[in-house]
Amino acid sequence: MAEAKIRLYLDQPLAEGQALALGEGQANYLFNVMRLGRGDAARVFNGRDGEWRAEVEQAGKRQGILRCVAQTAPLVAPPDLWLLFAPIKKARCDFIVEKAVEMGVARLVPVQTRFTNERFREDKAQAHAIEAAEQCEATFVPPVEALQPLDRLLSGWDASRRILWADEGLLGQRALLQAEPGPWAVLIGPEGGFAAEERARLGACDFVTPVSLGPRILRADTAAVAALTLWQTTLGDWR
Numbered sequence: 364m365a366e367a368k369i370r371l372y373l374d375q376p377l378a379e380g381q382a383l384a385l386g387e388g389q390a391n392y393l394f395n396v397m398r399l400g401r402g403d404a405a406r407v408f409n410g411r412d413g414e415w416r417a418e419v420e421q422a423g424k425r426q427g428i429l430r431c432v433a434q435t436a437p438l439v440a441p442p443d444l445w446l447l448f449a450p451i452k453k454a455r456c457d458f459i460v461e462k463a464v465e466m467g468v469a470r471l472v473p474v475q476t477r478f479t480n481e482r483f484r485e486d487k488a489q490a491h492a493i494e495a496a497e498q499c500e501a502t503f504v505p506p507v508e509a510l511q512p513l514d515r516l517l518s519g520w521d522a523s524r525r526i527l528w529a530d531e532g533l534l535g536q537r538a539l540l541q542a543e544p545g546p547w548a549v550l551i552g553p554e555g556g557f558a559a560e561e562r563a564r565l566g567a568c569d570f571v572t573p574v575s576l577g578p579r580i581l582r583a584d585t586a587a588v589a590a591l592t593l594w595q596t597t598l599g600d601w602r
Contacts, residue, residue: 449553
């Protein structure tokens with residue numbers, strides 16, 4: 364049996380014998396770009412049912428059908444960790460989404476802060492998360508929430524989920540996290556950092572744990588990777 368190298372996200376139920384109808388974009392990619400034909404195989408996943416080997420049953424220019432043959436990997440969910448981030452310039456925001464998927468995040472939550480000046484497209488970010496999952500062999504795709512103000516987010520926050528706040532005000536202190544496992548979120552600020560009133564609000568929340576990310580100011584996208592690494596190696600599934 365030939366190895367299936369192509370990996371594709373399909374938002375359809377996956378099970379043995381399940382037929383999978385392809386849209387025009389997916390058919391074009393598999394049959395015109397990647398040159399798959401009848402009997403060839405691809406690996407497919409939907410973020411819920413693990414990964415499956417699926418063989419081409421019908422191949423057309425604008426449509427096609429795959430059929431699931433066997434499961435190749437189970438669903439592996441990430442730790443119960445959310446990433447809260449202020450949108451930055453598109454390429455760097457795409458980097459944050461991509462690395463969050465690779466590093467194991469269960470939900471992506473964009474927040475509007477006082478110094479957030481960039482537009483955010485939830486659908487574009489979700490598509491980028493799917494692409495990242497396709498590339499990094501993930502079987503889970505974190506949902507991307509709609510942009511919401513930081514103040515509203517904190518007002519309705521479930522205190523049982525703690526927030527790890529990457530606080531640039533702690534510059535120079537050792538990056539140390541001593542906390543209990545459980546549901547968590549990592550909060551990364553915008554370019555320019557948090558406003559004084561936002562820092563005061565975060566500091567007054569019992570469920571917020573501020574932490575330094577070292578002796579140098581990090582860009583927002585670098586800070587996201589650093590904070591996720593700190594959490595994963597301390598409380599997550601990298602231990």
